[in-house]
Amino acid sequence: MGRKLLRHNAAFLVHQASLKLVGGIGKGISLLESWNKHAGISLVDAAEAHTIYFTFKSFYSKVLNVHNERVREVLLRLVSLYAIHSFLRKPIGALESGYLEARHLGFIREAKEILLNEIRPDVIALTDGLHFSDNILRSAIGRYEGKPYETLWSWVTEHNRFDKEDIRAEVAKEISTLRGKRFTPVMIPRI
Numbered sequence: 001m002g003r004k005l006l007r008h009n010a011a012f013l014v015h016q017a018s019l020k021l022v023g024g025i026g027k028g029i030s031l032l033e034s035w036n037k038h039a040g041i042s043l044v045d046a047a048e049a050h051t052i053y054f055t056f057k058s059f060y061s062k063v064l065n066v067h068n069e070r071v072r073e074v075l076l077r078l079v080s081l082y083a084i085h086s087f088l089r090k091p092i093g094a095l096e097s098g099y100l101e102a103r104h105l106g107f108i109r110e111a112k113e114i115l116l117n118e119i120r121p122d123v124i125a126l127t128d129g130l131h132f133s134d135n136i137l138r139s140a141i142g143r144y145e146g147k148p149y150e151t152l153w154s155w156v157t158e159h160n161r162f163d164k165e166d167i168r169a170e171v172a173k174e175i176s177t178l179r180g181k182r183f184t185p186v187m188i189p190r191i
Contacts, residue, residue, distance in 0.1 A: 002083030005094060006056050010049035012093035017042035049093060052086040074122045081115045084108055 020042050024034025035043070059079050066072040087094070088108060094100040119126075127137065140151035 002056060002080055002087070003060065005087055005100075006049070006053040006083055008097070008099050009087060009091065009093035010046065010053040012097040012099070013042070013046040013049045016093070016096075017046040045090070045092070049090065056083050056086070074119070074126065077115055077119045077122075078126065081112065081119060084112045084115065088112065 017039050021031075021034050021039035024038035025031060027034075029037070056079065059082065060076075063072060063075040063079055066075060088105070091100065091105060095102060140148040140155070
């Protein structure tokens with residue numbers, strides 16, 4: 001379902017953008033003016049839809065080559081979730097073309113909810129497998145040592161650059177200057 005839906009959505013939006021571009025040229029204006037004034041937004045929509053389709057297609061083809069059946073199964077759910085989530089953000093091409101009716105979106109949202117429930121047990125393994133650090137994810141929940149609260153406290157007290165005396169004083173000084181008041185340093189106690 002995902003591949004055909006994304007492909008149709010992208011193809012329709014590309015077709016609509018080309019019609020607008022050619023239509024502008026047909027009115028006697030330059031290609032550049034037609035691009036900017038008639039087809040610009042449609043071209044952006046088409047490019048977004050095409051990028052989503054290309055990403056899905058590339059990811060899907062790689063997933064099919066995964067040898068471990070359990071991993072392939074999880075990644076197929078993930079790529080399906082990507083397709084459905086991406087499509088639901090901008091389904092306009094499939095709706096305007098008549099490929100889908102608005103009432104079908106409810107079924108697609110339901111499929112998304114099912115996939116979210118199916119993939120939930122594998123989320124930590126997926127993020128760990130991608131080797132994103134907890135700092136990049138801005139999350140202490142999936143800590144391998146099982147100490148999320150201690151990690152959060154450490155982030156706040158040791159690694160928060162805005163909790164340093166010099167930065168707080170500088171921020172207070174700038175705010176006072178903006179407000180037109182004379183700066184009086186106030187020391188905020190550290191917790």
